[in-house]
Amino acid sequence: MPSPRSPTMVVCDVDWGVLSTLAGKLRRGERYAVNSASQRQDLPEGWVEATLGELGDWRGGGTPRKSEDQFWRDGTIPWVSPKDMKVSVVEDAQDKLNEAARQSPSFKLALAGSVLIVTRSGILQHSLPVAVTVKEVAFNQDLKALTPRQGIDARYVALYLRAVAQRFLDTAVKSGTTVESVDMGRLLAFPVRLAPTDEQRRIVAKLEPLLARCALVRADLERVKRLVSQQRRAAEIAAFRGRLAGAKRSNGSREPSNWSTVPLSSLIAEGPANGLSPAGVMGASGTLSLRLTATTSGVLRLDEAAVKRVNVTPPPNSRYWLRPGDLLIQRANALEHVGASAIFDGPPQTYIYPDLMMRIRIDDEITRRYVARYLNSPAARRYFRDHATGSASTMPKITGRILKELPVPLPPREQMKAVLAELDRLSGRLDAVMRDNQRCANLVDKLEQALLRKAFDGDLVDQRPDELPASQILSMPVRDKIPQPRRGRTKMPNRSSAHLDNVREYLVRRLEVWPSSGLAFDQVRADAPGSYEELKDLIFELISTNHLAQRYDSRERKMKLVKIA
Numbered sequence: 168m169p170s171p172r173s174p175t176m177v178v179c180d181v182d183w184g185v186l187s188t189l190a191g192k193l194r195r196g197e198r199y200a201v202n203s204a205s206q207r208q209d210l211p212e213g214w215v216e217a218t219l220g221e222l223g224d225w226r227g228g229g230t231p232r233k234s235e236d237q238f239w240r241d242g243t244i245p246w247v248s249p250k251d252m253k254v255s256v257v258e259d260a261q262d263k264l265n266e267a268a269r270q271s272p273s274f275k276l277a278l279a280g281s282v283l284i285v286t287r288s289g290i291l292q293h294s295l296p297v298a299v300t301v302k303e304v305a306f307n308q309d310l311k312a313l314t315p316r317q318g319i320d321a322r323y324v325a326l327y328l329r330a331v332a333q334r335f336l337d338t339a340v341k342s343g344t345t346v347e348s349v350d351m352g353r354l355l356a357f358p359v360r361l362a363p364t365d366e367q368r369r370i371v372a373k374l375e376p377l378l379a380r381c382a383l384v385r386a387d388l389e390r391v392k393r394l395v396s397q398q399r400r401a402a403e404i405a406a407f408r409g410r411l412a413g414a415k416r417s418n419g420s421r422e423p424s425n426w427s428t429v430p431l432s433s434l435i436a437e438g439p440a441n442g443l444s445p446a447g448v449m450g451a452s453g454t455l456s457l458r459l460t461a462t463t464s465g466v467l468r469l470d471e472a473a474v475k476r477v478n479v480t481p482p483p484n485s486r487y488w489l490r491p492g493d494l495l496i497q498r499a500n501a502l503e504h505v506g507a508s509a510i511f512d513g514p515p516q517t518y519i520y521p522d523l524m525m526r527i528r529i530d531d532e533i534t535r536r537y538v539a540r541y542l543n544s545p546a547a548r549r550y551f552r553d554h555a556t557g558s559a560s561t562m563p564k565i566t567g568r569i570l571k572e573l574p575v576p577l578p579p580r581e582q583m584k585a586v587l588a589e590l591d592r593l594s595g596r597l598d599a600v601m602r603d604n605q606r607c608a609n610l611v612d613k614l615e616q617a618l619l620r621k622a623f624d625g626d627l628v629d630q631r632p633d634e635l636p637a638s639q640i641l642s643m644p645v646r647d648k649i650p651q652p653r654r655g656r657t658k659m660p661n662r663s664s665a666h667l668d669n670v671r672e673y674l675v676r677r678l679e680v681w682p683s684s685g686l687a688f689d690q691v692r693a694d695a696p697g698s699y700e701e702l703k704d705l706i707f708e709l710i711s712t713n714h715l716a717q718r719y720d721s722r723e724r725k726m727k728l729v730k731i732a
Contacts, residue, residue: 211625213363215637220355222324223315224645228306229273231264238268247277247306249288252296255325257283257304264305277304277312280713282321284328286311286349291340295332297325301716301731311354318640323367326374327359330619360623361637368707369628372717374618376726381615388611391604395597402593403544407576411589426578431527432571434534438527439567441498442520443487445479453478457520462495462509465543469513477519487519492528494539499523499557499564506551506565508542510535525567537583540590541575550574670696670705678714678730685718685727 210216219225228247231238242263245251251260268274277283277300285296287309299321306312315321328335339353362370405411409423443456453476461473481487489495493511497504500523511518520526529535541547550573555563578586621627673695688706695702706728709715718729 210360211362212630212632213366213634213636214625215361215641217359217361217637217641218355219313219357219359221641222319222359222361223313225351225355226275226277226312226314228277228308228310228312229271229275230307231268231271231273235271238264238271241265242268244268245302245304247283247300247304247310249285249290249296249307249309252283252285252298252310255298257298257300258302260304268305274305275312277306278314279303280315280321282313282315282324282328283310284313284349285309286351286354287346289346291336291347291349293336295328295335297328297332299325311349311351314645316640316645317643318364318635319361320364320367320371322371322375323362324359326371326378326619327623330616330623361640362625363631363634363637364640365634365707366628366630368710370622372726373628374622375717377618378615379726381611381618384611385608388604388608391600395601395604399594399597400545402590403540404546406586406590407541407544407546409576409578409582411586423578425582426576428574429577430571431538431573431575434529434538434575434577435527435571436530439496439525439570440486440527441567442522442524442526443479443481444522445477451476451478454480455518457489457495457518457524459497459500459504459521459523462497462524463500463504463507465507465509467495467509467512469518474518479519481519483516485519488516489513489518489520489526490515492532492535494527494529494535494542495520496525496527496542496570497523498525498566498570499562502552502555502563505555505563506542506548508539510539525570527570533580533583533587536587538575540587542573547573670702674705674709678709681730683730685720685729687723687725687727691728 230246233239239262242265244264244266245257245260246262246264247257247260248262251257264274279300279302281300283298283300283304283306285291288296290296300312313321313324315324335357339349339357340347341350361367402411409426445453445456455474456477457469458473458475461468489511491512491514495509495511497507499505500507511520529538551565551569552563554569555565557563577583618627674691677691677695688703691706692702706715710717710728713731715728716731718727720727
C-alpha cells in the first residue's frame with residue numbers, strides 16, 4: 168500500500184461520484200469489469216444495429232498543392248491532418264488554407280458537426296484517432312469525414328468509435344507496404360449500436376463529464392511520472408557531487424575534497440568491445456540476441472520485445488557471449504538514448520549483444536555498480552550527447568575512445584558504498600510510487616471502458632418508450648448544412664403550456680447576453696421559471712438546434728453550456 172503522502176494517492180483521491188462506485192465494483196470483480204464475454208448482445212428497446220455507412224455521408228479529404236503559395240498564404244480555414252487529431256473536438260489546425268484554395272479540386276470540406284477519423288497513419292497500429300468538428304474545416308487525404316443524418320449526434324458516433332476502437336482496428340485496418348490504412352469497405356460495413364436521438368444526447372451529456380474526469384486524473388498521473396523523473400535526476404546529480412554520502416569539503420568548496428576524477432578507462436578490466444549484428448532473417452532459429460530496447464531504460468530487459476533470434480550461433484569461446492556482470496552501453500541510437508547502460512544479469516552462454524552496443528567488464532562489483540549508475544546519470548549522458556557524432560538521420564554514435572575518456576567522479580570505497588545504498592533506497596521508493604501510479608492508470612482505463620460499455624449497452628441512462636425509434640432515423644436525410652443561431656426570438660416547437668412559453672422566452676432573452684465562458688446548468692436554473700424537467704427539455708432543444716453546445720470546463724471542473732456563435 169502506498170503511504171498516505173504518496174503522490175499517487177494524492178492525485179487519485181478525487182470524489183468521482185459514479186467513477187468511485189464503479190471502482191469499487193471493479194475491485195470486487197463485479198459486472199462492470201471489462202470482459203468481452205459479459206458484453207450484452209441484445210439491443211435495448213428502441214435501438215437498432217446499423218453500419219457506419221448508413222449513418223450519413225462519408226467523404227475523403229485532399230491536399231491543395233503545397234507549391235501553390237496562393238492557397239496557403241494568410242490562411243484562415245483550418246486544414247486538419249493526423250497531427251491535429253490528438254483532441255476529441257477539432258476547432259483549429261496547425262496548417263490553414265485561404266479562400267483561394269476553394270478553387271482547387273483537392274479542397275475538401277467537413278461541415279461543422281462532422282466526425283473526422285484517421286484512416287491512413289502508422290498510429291493505426293495501436294490507436295484510432297476520432298474527433299468532432301465544431302466549425303467547417305478542410306482536411307487531408309489521410310482522414311475521412313462523416314456528416315451524420317438528421318437525428319444522429321456526431322459526439323455519440325465519436326464516443327461509440329472510442330468504445331470499440333480495438334475491435335475496429337482489428338476488423339477494418341489493413342497493413343500496407345509503408346503504413347497502416349483503413350479498408351473503406353470494412354469501415355462502411357462496421358456495425359454500430361444506434362440509440363434514439365434524445366437518448367443519444369442523454370448518453371453524451373452523461374458520458375462527457377465522466378470521461379473528462381478520467382482525462383484529468385490521467386493528466387495528474389502523467390504529472391506524477393514527470394515529478395518522479397525529476398526526483399531521480401536530482402538524486403543522481405546530488406549523489407555524484409558527494410551530497411548524499413556526507414563527503415568531506417574544505418574551504419567552502421562545493422566539490423568533495425576526498426574525491427578524485429578519473430577516466431573510465433582506468434576502471435575497466437576488459438573492453439570496450441562492439442557486439443555482433445547478423446542480418447535479420449524471418450524464422451531464425453539460432454541464438455538469442457539483445458535488441459537496443461533491452462538496455463534503454465537503464466535496467467536490463469529480457470522479455471520478448473527486447474530479444475530476438477538470429478541465424479548465428481557463435482562458438483563457445485566467442486567474445487560475443489554475455490556473462491553475468493557485463494556492462495552494456497548503447498553506442499548508437501536516438502541522441503537522448505546514446506550511452507544508455509545496463510548490467511547484464513541473465514544466464515551465461517545464452518545471449519549475444521548487437522553491434523550498436525559496447526561491452527565493458529569491471530572486476531570489482533562495487534565499482535561496477537557505481538559506474539553503471541554514473542553512466543545513466545545526467546552528467547554522463549550530457550557528456551555522451553556533447554561528444555556524439557552523426558545526426559538524427561544517420562543515428563548519433565559514440566566511439567570506444569569517447570567512452571574510455573568519460574571523466575568519472577570517484578569517491579573512497581566506503582563512500583562509494585554509501586552513494587549506492589542511498590541511490591538504491593531512493594530508487595526503491597520512487598519505483599514503488601511508479602508501480603502505484605501504473606496501477607491507478609490501469610484502473611482509470613478500466614473505469615473508462617466500463618463507462619463506455621455501460622453506455623452502449625443501454626445501461627447508463629434511462630430509455631423512454633415515447634421516443635422515436637432509432638430505426639426511423641436511418642431514413643432521415645443527411646444534413647447538408649448546420650443550422651446557425653439567428654438573432655431575435657428563437658423558434659421552438661409549439662407547446663400547449665403557456666407556462667412553458669415563459670421558460671422559452673426566458674431562455675431567448677438569456678441567449679442574447681450569454682457569457683462567452685458559458686454557464687453551468689445550475690446557474691441557468693437558479694433564476695429560470697418553470698420546473699427542472701421543463702428547463703432541461705428546452706436546453707436539449709437548444710443543443711439539438713445548435714444554439715448551445717456542452718463543453719467541459721477543466722479549470723472549474725464542471726460541464727458548461729456554451730453559446731454557438
